[in-house]
Amino acid sequence: MSAPSYGSRWPIYAEQWDDMERTRLTETRKAAARLFDHKSRYIGVEEKTKVPWYMIACIHYRESDANFNTQLAQGDPLGQVSTHVPKGQGPYFGADAWERAALIALEDVGLTKVIDWRLEKIIYYWEKYNGWGYFNHGVPSAYVWAASNQYTSGKYIADGVWSPSAVDQQLGCAAILKTLMELDNTIQPIRETKEDVPIEPIIPLVPPTISIVISPPGSVRVIVTGSAE
Numbered sequence: 001m002s003a004p005s006y007g008s009r010w011p012i013y014a015e016q017w018d019d020m021e022r023t024r025l026t027e028t029r030k031a032a033a034r035l036f037d038h039k040s041r042y043i044g045v046e047e048k049t050k051v052p053w054y055m056i057a058c059i060h061y062r063e064s065d066a067n068f069n070t071q072l073a074q075g076d077p078l079g080q081v082s083t084h085v086p087k088g089q090g091p092y093f094g095a096d097a098w099e100r101a102a103l104i105a106l107e108d109v110g111l112t113k114v115i116d117w118r119l120e121k122i123i124y125y126w127e128k129y130n131g132w133g134y135f136n137h138g139v140p141s142a143y144v145w146a147a148s149n150q151y152t153s154g155k156y157i158a159d160g161v162w163s164p165s166a167v168d169q170q171l172g173c174a175a176i177l178k179t180l181m182e183l184d185n186t187i188q189p190i191r192e193t194k195e196d197v198p199i200e201p202i203i204p205l206v207p208p209t210i211s212i213v214i215s216p217p218g219s220v221r222v223i224v225t226g227s228a229e
Helices: 006-019 025-037 039-049 053-064 097-108 119-130 173-183
Strands: 155-158 161-163 209-214 220-225
Touching (some): 006 119
Antiparallel strands (some): 155 161, 209 220
């Protein structure tokens, strides 16, 4: 199946976010506090990519439980060539190894080209980052919605291996973000809104053209063309 468009998905994400209730709040608060402690490192990547730091932080949690010794792309060790999807990345060495790996991970999926980050767009690209497998199975993405009332079950237990009964035990990005927003009041992503109904173009009035014809001699006719309605 082809990937769904953002235009078809954002109204659904907006409703899910508005209806979301976190179901594992103690765990979510603990995870959010840990991510917040590393805000400066995430901001360092945001400054180079324009991807919101809190979006990066949630990806980092999902991919490796926010382990800075792993690649952001898939959670494989920094010092090894990745064997999980996306494969073949790395190795990365040095004090800024995690940051360089994060930059490549975000560039690889096109996130550095996204502009005008909105809440619903963040959710869309979280799901795209993880893959459209949940969507193709008709299940809300655990990557996004786990630990909330928007997710019940269904999980990839390995790359390409789907289980409809398995339950994702990690926290979802949306629950973490909502908790981060409670910790940091500077996190205020704008919301998507429906486009205004296009205004019908105004057709300019065409003034009438008046012609006076004298023919035959002594006879006058007035001819009016065009419309002023």
